[in-house]
Each structure stands twice: as C-alpha cells, then as structure tokens.
Amino acid sequence: MSSPKSSLKKAFKTIIIPRIRVVIVGLLLIIVSKSASFVAPMAMRSFIDELIPNQDLVGIKNLVIIVLIALVIQAVTSFMLTKLVSVQAQYLITELRAEVQRKVLSLPVRFFDNTQSGALVSRVMKDVEGVKSLVGTGLVQLIGGLFTAAVAFVLLIRISPPLTLFSLAPLALFAVVAIKAFSVVRPVFRERGKIEAEVKGRLTETLAGIRIVKGFHAEKSEEASFNKGIHRLFDNIKKSMIYMALVSSSSILLAGIATTVITGIGGYYIINDQLTLGAFLQFTFLLGLLISPIFQLTSVGTEITDALAGLDRTEELLAEVSEYDTSGSKAFKEPLEQLRFEGVSYAYEEDQLVLKDINLEVKRGEVVALVGTSGAGKSTLASIAASYLTPTQGSLWVNGNPMSDLSLSDYRSKLGVVLQDDFLFDGTLKENLLFVKPDASDNALEEALKAAHVKEFVDRFENGIETVIGERGVKLSGGQRQRVAIARALLANPELLILDEATSSLDTESEALIQQSLATLTKGRATIVIAHRLSTIRNADKIVVLEKGEIVEQGAHEDLFEKKGRYFDLYTRQAKI
Ligand SMILES: Nc1ncnc2c1ncn2[C@@H]1O[C@H](COP(=O)(O)OP(=O)(O)O)[C@@H](O)[C@H]1O
Numbered sequence: 001m002s003s004p005k006s007s008l009k010k011a012f013k014t015i016i017i018p019r020i021r022v023v024i025v026g027l028l029l030i031i032v033s034k035s036a037s038f039v040a041p042m043a044m045r046s047f048i049d050e051l052i053p054n055q056d057l058v059g060i061k062n063l064v065i066i067v068l069i070a071l072v073i074q075a076v077t078s079f080m081l082t083k084l085v086s087v088q089a090q091y092l093i094t095e096l097r098a099e100v101q102r103k104v105l106s107l108p109v110r111f112f113d114n115t116q117s118g119a120l121v122s123r124v125m126k127d128v129e130g131v132k133s134l135v136g137t138g139l140v141q142l143i144g145g146l147f148t149a150a151v152a153f154v155l156l157i158r159i160s161p162p163l164t165l166f167s168l169a170p171l172a173l174f175a176v177v178a179i180k181a182f183s184v185v186r187p188v189f190r191e192r193g194k195i196e197a198e199v200k201g202r203l204t205e206t207l208a209g210i211r212i213v214k215g216f217h218a219e220k221s222e223e224a225s226f227n228k229g230i231h232r233l234f235d236n237i238k239k240s241m242i243y244m245a246l247v248s249s250s251s252i253l254l255a256g257i258a259t260t261v262i263t264g265i266g267g268y269y270i271i272n273d274q275l276t277l278g279a280f281l282q283f284t285f286l287l288g289l290l291i292s293p294i295f296q297l298t299s300v301g302t303e304i305t306d307a308l309a310g311l312d313r314t315e316e317l318l319a320e321v322s323e324y325d326t327s328g329s330k331a332f333k334e335p336l337e338q339l340r341f342e343g344v345s346y347a348y349e350e351d352q353l354v355l356k357d358i359n360l361e362v363k364r365g366e367v368v369a370l371v372g373t374s375g376a377g378k379s380t381l382a383s384i385a386a387s388y389l390t391p392t393q394g395s396l397w398v399n400g401n402p403m404s405d406l407s408l409s410d411y412r413s414k415l416g417v418v419l420q421d422d423f424l425f426d427g428t429l430k431e432n433l434l435f436v437k438p439d440a441s442d443n444a445l446e447e448a449l450k451a452a453h454v455k456e457f458v459d460r461f462e463n464g465i466e467t468v469i470g471e472r473g474v475k476l477s478g479g480q481r482q483r484v485a486i487a488r489a490l491l492a493n494p495e496l497l498i499l500d501e502a503t504s505s506l507d508t509e510s511e512a513l514i515q516q517s518l519a520t521l522t523k524g525r526a527t528i529v530i531a532h533r534l535s536t537i538r539n540a541d542k543i544v545v546l547e548k549g550e551i552v553e554q555g556a557h558e559d560l561f562e563k564k565g566r567y568f569d570l571y572t573r574q575a576k577i
C-alpha cells in the first residue's frame with residue numbers, strides 16, 4: 001500500500017492537474033469569498049473607536065452599506081464555488097466509476113475466482129467517492145481555511161503581538177494533539193473500507209445463495225458470521241471515534257482557555273490604554289476567523305484521509321493487469337478452422353497440475369466430446385479453449401497461429417459458451433437472449449427459440465418472451481434455464497461452441513429433443529462438448545477420455561467401445577444406473 005504522501009501526489013497528478021482551470025477559478029472564488037468575510041470585523045474597529053464617539057451618522061450608513069455588500073459577495077461567491085467544484089467532483093466520480101467498472105470487466109476470470117464480488121462492487125461504487133473530498137468540499141475548505149487563517153494571523157499580529165502569542169499558545173497545543181490523533185486514526189480508516197467491503201461481499205453471497213442457506217437451515221451461522229463482521233466494523237469505528245472525540249473536546253477546551261486568557265490580558269491592556277476597545281473587539285472577531293478554519297481542518301483532515309484510503313484501493317485495482325493488455329494484437333477475422341492444444345498443462349495452484357500435456361485438435365464442423373469422472377479436468381480444458389485461462393505450459397494454436405499472438409477480442413467474438421449452471425440476468429427472457437446479439441432479427445430469435453425448445457414453455461407464459469425471469473433466472477426450472485442458454489448460443493451463431501454439461505439439467509425426454517437441435521447447432525462450427533450422460537455424445541466425431549488431467553483414450557464411440565478400455569467402463573457403469 002502506498003503512503004499517504006505518494007497517494008496525495010498521485011491524486012494531484014491525475015485528478016487536479018487535468019482540471020487546473022476549474023481549480024484556479026475555484027481558488028479565485030474562495031479568495032474573494034474569504035476576503036469578504038474580513039470586512040465585518042475590520043469595520044468593527046472604526047465603528048467603536050471612531051464613528052460612535054464622533055457621532056458620525058453618515059459614516060455609520062456607509063459602513064453598513066459596505067458590510068452588506070461584502071456579505072452579498074461572500075454569499076454569491078460561496079454559492080458559485082460549491083456549484084463549480086461539487087458538480088465537477090460528481091462528474092469526476094462518474095468518470096472514475098466508468099473507468100473502474102471497465103477495468104474490472106477486463107480482468108481475467110482467475111481474478112474473480114479470488115475476489116469477492118461484493119468487494120468489487122464497493123470498489124466501483126464507493127471507493128471512488130473519495131475524489132469528492134479531494135476536488136470538492138475538502139480541498140476548497142482546506143485552501144480557504146488556510147488562506148483565512150493566514151490573513152487573520154497577520155492582522156492579529158498587527159493589532160497586538162503579545163496578545164496573539166498568548167492566544168495562539170493553546171492552539172499550538174491543540175495542533176499537536178490533532179496531528180498525533182490523525183496519525184493513529186489514518187490506518188484505522190484504511191482498514192474500515194476493507195472491512196465494509198468484506199461484510200458487504202458476504203451479505204451479497206448469502207442473499208444469492210438464499211436457497212442453500214435455508215435448505216441447510218444455516219441462517220444462524222450466516223447471522224453469526226454477519227454479526228462478527230459488523231462488530232469488527234463497530235470496533236473499527238469506535239476506535240476512530242474515540243480519537244476524534246479527543247480532538248474535538250480538546251479543541252473546545254483549548255479554545256475556551258484561549259478566550260479566557262485574552263479576555264484577562266485584553267482587559268488589562270485596555271485599562272492601561274495599550275489597546276482601544278474597538279481594537280480588542282476586532283481582535284476577538286479575527287481570532288474567531290483564525291480558529292474556526294483550524295477546527296474545520298481537523299474534520300476535513302478526516303475526510304481527506306478517508307478519501308485517500310479509498311483512492312488507494314481504486315488505484316490498486318486500476319493497476320491490475322487486464323487480460324487485453326497481455327493479449328496479442330494480430331487481427332483474427334477469418335473463420336475459425338482449427339483449434340489445437342499442444343502440450344498444454346494447467347495448474348491453478350503452483351505445482352498442482354490439473355491438466356498434463358494435452359494434445360488435441362478440434363476442426364470446423366467437428367464435435368469433440370470430453371468425458372471423464374468429475375474433477376478430471378474437463379471444465380478446465382474447456383476454459384482454456386474459451387480463453388478464460390492461459391495454459392501454464394504448452395500452447396493453444398488457432399488456425400496455425402499461437403493464441404497469444406491473436407487479438408483476444410476477435411477470438412472471443414467467435415465464441416459461444418453454454419455452461420451447466422448458466423447465468424441469466426434479472427430481466428425479460430427477450431433481454432437475456434438479445435444481450436449476445438442486440439441486433440438479431442425477430443426471425444432469428446424465433447428460430448433460436450424453436451431449435452432450443454424454448455418455444456414450448458414460453459408460449460404458456462402470459463407475457464411470452466417478455467416474461468421477467470428473476471435474478472439468475474430463478475423463476476425458471478433448471479431445464480428451462482438451460483434451454484434458454486442454448487437458444488442464446490444459437491442466436492449468437494458462434495464459430496467455436498463450448499457446451500459444458502449444458503444439458504445436464506434436462507430430463508431425458510427434453511434432452512432427446514435438444515439432442516436433435518444440437519445436431520443443427522453444431523453444424524459448420526467447431527464444438528467442444530462435455531456431457532454428463534454419455535449416451536448423448538455417442539455421435540461425436542471424437543471422444544476424449546480424461547483422467548486426472550491426462551488424455552487416456554480418444555476416438556469414435558464404436559472404436560472406444562470395442563476397445564473395452566476406460567470409455568467402455570464409464571459407459572457401461574452409467575448404463576447400469
Ligand atoms: N478455480 C479453481 N481454482 C482451483 N482449483 C480448481 C478451480 N477449478 C477447478 N479446480 C480443480 O481442478 C481440477 C479439475 O477441475 P475441473 O476442470 O472443473 O474438472 P471437471 O470439469 O472434469 O469435473 C479439480 O481438482 C478442481 O478441484
């Protein structure tokens with residue numbers, strides 16, 4: 001994690017410098033606004049020391065007008081300032097959110113295996129809000145406060161150096177306390193964002209898995225884990241609140257002491273004619289102008305600390321390497337003719353190979369079926385073909401080019417994937433189908449629905465294809481979901497089709513139906529299919545038997561069956577059940 005200094009520097013470079021014009025206008029406005037705030041206390045002195053004793057009514061009238069004008073200027077400039085910087089800050093937040101979301105989506109699948117999605121949601125929505133404090137209110141208050149304090153200080157010294165010294169001594173003490181407290185609180189704030197993201201992440205997962213939670217009657221344990229999380233959050237907040245309370249109460253105490261001290265000393269000076277009453281009142285006014293921004297600074301300090309912590313996490317995420325950064329650049333527009341695995345090995349964890357030296361070819365128009373017991377590595381192999389994973393050793397060749405040379409986005413555009421637990425978005429059926437091909441014609445849509453046997457059940461829905469299917473498609477049965485997923489793949493018309501247990505939730509009857517459409521579905525493209533029921537892949541051009549990450553047999557159904565090897569075992573064992 002970077003230090004606050006370096007993150008401030010970075011924030012300056014990436015956030016402030018590009019908006020230097022807004023910042024300069026903002027600074028001018030704040031200087032005008034804060035300068036206007038000095039008019040009233042300055043007027044106070046001549047009011048008491050000159051105008052009242054001389055009974056100068058015209059002078060008083062002029063003074064009142066001047067003070068009123070200053071007040072209007074102050075109000076107008078501070079309004080413009082807020083409008084300018086706050087709008088700018090919100091715009092920046094919007095831009096940053098877009099950037100972070102784009103980045104998140106560009107990260108490799110592996111990244112998501114290791115990161116809670118709830119935490120990522122925080123990254124996108126919450127952490128970026130920190131810029132508001134930097135560009136917006138925080139920075140403006142900081143600079144405005146420093147400006148006011150500096151001017152007030154000079155004016156105070158001009159009135160009475162010793163009085164200034166006496167009143168500022170308690171303030172200096174306060175500064176020490178505040179700085180100390182902030183150095184303690186800063187790491188606590190950094191921790192807070194992390195805890196919040198974790199708790200939110202877990203809650204999101206609990207809700208997504210509500211059926212499992214209820215099914216295993218695990219509400220109590222989820223409750224306990226949530227409670228643990230929010231209490232960690234509470235402890236964190238408590239810790240920072242204690243220090244913040246220390247800062248604010250010591251500020252009240254020390255300000256009180258300062259006021260008492262100057263009342264005493266000021267009274268002494270006035271009686272000894274070393275200070276006029278007007279000058280004394282002006283002094284107390286100015287001291288107020290000096291003190292209040294300093295106290296404000298402490299809350300701004302908290303805000304900026306918080307903001308920098310959030311931006312640090314944003315920065316960390318933006319520094320992740322996106323998969324497109326590492327992909328090749330060679331355009332790949334021609335049709336996919338051949339996919340070849342050459343000596344491909346893969347390990348999720350170091351030294352634990354789940355695929356070992358795979359050599360395999362899939363051609364256009366061919367269906368290659370992967371079979372094997374669960375955990376054999378079938379899905380991993382399919383994920384490599386889908387370019388979700390990059391081989392640890394060996395490589396994937398496409399049309400005779402190493403995959404790593406090709407443009408990833410060109411390759412992906414040729415891909416269609418149907419998974420066992422296929423993902424449907426909360427929305428209508430139609431939206432779920434069209435998201436792979438927004439410009440698909442009604443005809444194409446109709447065809448896909450028919451071929452995947454979606455039509456049968458959709459026609460029974462009151463709203464037909466406009467039916468809302470709920471988050472993750474929960475309002476459909478497993479088999480219906482899979483049929484929708486297959487229709488979606490059909491609509492996408494991919495050149496490489498990957499079906500990973502895509503028909504496992506179908507009953508035998510609908511599977512037989514789908515089987516017929518799969519024959520159409522696989523025509524003219526390369527297909528990799530992983531099927532739960534071996535009877536469904538009998539017609540594959542090539543059946544590949546995987547065992548503990550290695551290819552132990554491959555060939556057509558009849559050949560393998562006659563061979564009475566691993567495939568035969570798997571097949572007959574399944575037939576018995
Ligand atoms: N994301 C992952 N992280 C770590 N290990 C994984 C991951 N996915 C799968 N594995 C492991 O890789 C092996 C092969 O898994 P997989 O390819 O899903 O098998 P299959 O699809 O044949 O059932 C298994 O031992 C599994 O535990």
Ligand SMILES: [Mg+2]
Nearest residue numbers: 378379380500
């Ligand atoms: Mg699998």
